Amino acid sequence: MSATTGVKRDRINLRLKHNVKKVLERAASFEGKTVSNFILTSAQVRAEKTIQEHEMMSLIARDSTLAGKLRAEHGRGFSSGTWAICSALWKYSPPRRLSPLCGYN
Known part of the structure; x- marks a missing residue:
């Protein structure tokens, strides 16, 4: 192990109001x-x-784009696997984003 392992070298300086400092101290x-x-x-x-x-949002956007392409190519005739993907995406994305992509109304 190096002698510098765990040594803190970087700094961030903050300026803050007195009342914020008191809240942080408390x-x-x-x-x-x-x-x-x-x-x-x-x-x-x-x-x-x-x-x-x-x-997560980047993955959802990528997967939503893929779901949109699949829907454009195959219409509403998604395979059960595709519906499973849309269902999983539904859990993690606001409904308004997936409604047009996965056929949810």
Whole structure:
């Protein structure tokens, strides 16, 4: 293992209002964390969630495009596998997006 493993080298500086700082300090104290650690862990969780949502929406858009192409080529005569894909997409996408693509009304 390298001697630099785990060494924090990057920084982010924030300017914030006094009342926001007080809220962060209070929340950090409830969790037994430093303000820096509280902000870092909270921001990391939110960043990972944002990335996951973006990647999911990219996959849904790609799959919706594929479903639209299949529908254009085959009309409403989808195979049971295609309906299964549309049903799975239905769970993760607002209905208005998939209605025209998968035949949902």
